[in-house]
Amino acid sequence: MTLTETWRQAPPAVLAKALTKVYGHGDAQVHALREVDVAFATGAFTAIMGPSGSGKSTLMHCLAGLDTATSGTVHIGDVELTGLGDKQLTLLRRERIGFIFQAFNLLPTLTAEQNIRLPLEIAARQADQVLFDRVIDTVGLRDRLAHRPAELSGGQQQRVAVARALISKPQVIFADEPTGNLDSRSGAEVLSFLRTSVRELGQTIVMVTHDPMAASYADRVVFLRDGALVTDITSPSPQSVLDTLMKLEA
Numbered sequence: 001m002t003l004t005e006t007w008r009q010a011p012p013a014v015l016a017k018a019l020t021k022v023y024g025h026g027d028a029q030v031h032a033l034r035e036v037d038v039a040f041a042t043g044a045f046t047a048i049m050g051p052s053g054s055g056k057s058t059l060m061h062c063l064a065g066l067d068t069a070t071s072g073t074v075h076i077g078d079v080e081l082t083g084l085g086d087k088q089l090t091l092l093r094r095e096r097i098g099f100i101f102q103a104f105n106l107l108p109t110l111t112a113e114q115n116i117r118l119p120l121e122i123a124a125r126q127a128d129q130v131l132f133d134r135v136i137d138t139v140g141l142r143d144r145l146a147h148r149p150a151e152l153s154g155g156q157q158q159r160v161a162v163a164r165a166l167i168s169k170p171q172v173i174f175a176d177e178p179t180g181n182l183d184s185r186s187g188a189e190v191l192s193f194l195r196t197s198v199r200e201l202g203q204t205i206v207m208v209t210h211d212p213m214a215a216s217y218a219d220r221v222v223f224l225r226d227g228a229l230v231t232d233i234t235s236p237s238p239q240s241v242l243d244t245l246m247k248l249e250a
Contacts, residue, residue, distance in 0.1 A: 011077070012039035013172045013204040014063055019072035021058050021227075032058040034227040035072065040172070045198045045205045047215040049241065050224035051249050057176065059224065060208045064097055064174045065089045077171050094123050098165030098173035102180035104157040106149040112156075113145040116163045127167065131201075135166045138200065139193045155186025162193055166203060173197075175207040179214055191217040212241035223248060 021033040032055045040046050040063075048056045061067035063074055065081045073082045076096050081089060093099075098119075106115045116135075120127050136142055139159040149157050158178060165173045175194065179187030195217050197203040207218065215221045221241055222232040225248045233240055 011042065012075075013042040013077065014040040014206060015075040016059075016063060017073045019059070019062060019074060020070045021055075021062060021067070022070045031227050033062065033069070033072075036224075036227070036229050038222060038229050040204065040206050041220070042204050043198065043202050044220060045195055045218045046207070047218035047221045047236075048206065048208045048224065049210065049212075049215055049221055049245065051245070052210075053226075054224040054248075055227040056208050056224050058227075060174055060176060060206065063206065064099070065093055094119070095168075096171040098168065098170035100158070100161050100165050100173060100175040100178045102177040104149070104154075104161045104181075106157055106160055108149050111146050111148055112141060112152065112160045115149070115160050116141075116145075116167055119164060119168045123168070125168070128169070131169065132167060134201065135163050135197075138166075138196055139163045140189075153186065154182050155189055158182060158186070158190050159193060162190060162197070166197055166201065170203075172204045172206060175205060177209055178207065179209070179211065184213075187211075187214065212238045212245065215241045 016036055016038050019033050019036040023030045023032060036059060048059060050056045058067065062069045069082055073080055076092065079092060081092055084092065117127060139162055141159055141163060144152060144156055179190055182190065191214055194205055198205055209215050216236050216238045218236060220232055220234045221236045223230050223244055230248065231244065233244060
């Protein structure tokens, strides 16, 4: 059985049906998403791409419960988040979702280890020490745990953010341009860690990026244009991603 066949048999980690997001009213209306139907496979690394203004960040924000859809539904596993109240959404994000942002969002007064453990502290949960050790070794931070963010490079800070997202065993991690503030070498390291977390830890990752090289680390890339899902490719290469983007922008 191929990896793609395995994904198709497993229930999706994230599922959107007829997802629509409209900003403004009347003549000023902007359709950021237009009835998007998309599923993100469990245990897979999926990238979302598209030209500027295509709706890729809006899609991720609606999928993650950071923005409210105008219509349509979103499921994280077996939970429909569309229509949940603020407290329920907060709990869902805390228990089922991890986030990695372009800005590392680390607390400057905490050490790397304290930043990594922070989501567990907030949720009053004990760390799974076996998982903690695997995550730390996966992202290569064993000798940096006592350092504060100011003592770490940009790439190391983003690795801390990756470890923080992984440590609570979320159902899905949403990554928004996670290498946008990094040089090419540090970015490649972070992307390799994300890919390893999918292969070795069974993590599900959905990443928004504008970079064909970053997207090539994913198992699948879905493409948006004008708020609509238009195509996808599996086993992407930088060239196949670039070729698809050029067709969309033509």
